[in-house]
Amino acid sequence: MANYSSTSASSSSNLNDSVKRTKILLLGLRRSGKTSIQQVLFNDLSPKQTFYLEPTMRVVKHAYDTLIPLEIWDCPGNITVDTLGAPLSQFSSIIFVIDIRDLYNQAISKLVEFIVASYHQNPNINYEVFVHKAEKLQEDDKIENFRQIHERVSDRLLDISSEEGPSYEQVQLNFHLTSVYDHSLHEAFSRVLHKLVDSLPYLEDLLNGFCANSQSPKAFLFDISSRLYIATDASPVDSATHNLCCDYLGMINAFGPLYR
Numbered sequence: 001m002a003n004y005s006s007t008s009a010s011s012s013s014n015l016n017d018s019v020k021r022t023k024i025l026l027l028g029l030r031r032s033g034k035t036s037i038q039q040v041l042f043n044d045l046s047p048k049q050t051f052y053l054e055p056t057m058r059v060v061k062h063a064y065d066t067l068i069p070l071e072i073w074d075c076p077g078n079i080t081v082d083t084l085g086a087p088l089s090q091f092s093s094i095i096f097v098i099d100i101r102d103l104y105n106q107a108i109s110k111l112v113e114f115i116v117a118s119y120h121q122n123p124n125i126n127y128e129v130f131v132h133k134a135e136k137l138q139e140d141d142k143i144e145n146f147r148q149i150h151e152r153v154s155d156r157l158l159d160i161s162s163e164e165g166p167s168y169e170q171v172q173l174n175f176h177l178t179s180v181y182d183h184s185l186h187e188a189f190s191r192v193l194h195k196l197v198d199s200l201p202y203l204e205d206l207l208n209g210f211c212a213n214s215q216s217p218k219a220f221l222f223d224i225s226s227r228l229y230i231a232t233d234a235s236p237v238d239s240a241t242h243n244l245c246c247d248y249l250g251m252i253n254a255f256g257p258l259y260r
């Protein structure tokens, strides 16, 4: 059974409040970047400060209030299904972080272990794979490693489907290229959140209406402090526009308190 602790950092809420929170399990091998992801997104840690993060020795639960109240479980790299000691069915999403240079078996085996254990308990879990530290590679290598990780996970799921009986071929996995050094992390986590927002179609309709009536080329509904967007209109998201909005919100967050 794993040890647990909880945080109440300034931007997060008290875990003992009575709010019902959507739970997200954050998994990956040691040093893959789990704590960095969580700290950069929700505690405004600068990417360079992630060098000094201590290894996670026990499951740490963080509560955050975005449009939907979240509870993110940051796990140690050596956690297994058995040592987690909590039912996987309670999680809405599992985010698995893989270092983009890590093409070896260990990370993929761990991901598959958690998929197999959770899928039959709750086939509605969203599986999100963050192929992380993407900025470390040149564009061609980045695309190639991303493709290989995707392929290896799919092949492994196919293999165990035929060996063990149950079929994992239809498991829906969402792959994202991420880095704490650019806004790809915010974009990827926003996409994770979209699947958890019940009112998404309604919000998208509102934003479509807004664009049509205001002749705006694009509209995002952002959670200001985390800089995650909760919804956007039907037109495609281009990274440049998204990055510009993130930079702008970063500036508002930095200077806004001076004028209060």
Ligand SMILES: Nc1nc2c(ncn2[C@@H]2O[C@H](COP(=O)(O)OP(=O)(O)OP(=O)(O)O)[C@@H](O)[C@H]2O)c(=O)[nH]1
Residues within 6 Å of the ligand: 028, 029, 030, 031, 032, 033, 034, 035, 036, 037, 047, 049, 050, 051, 052, 053, 054, 055, 056, 057, 075, 076, 077, 078, 132, 133, 134, 135, 136, 178, 179, 180, 181
């Ligand atoms: N280049 C690069 N380094 C990163 C990125 N994200 C995290 N790191 C680095 O990766 C190292 C490990 O980060 P952590 O966040 O501690 O990793 P972890 O998965 O929580 O590690 P454990 O707690 O040991 O399981 C740190 O030196 C971070 O600075 C990234 O996007 N790019």
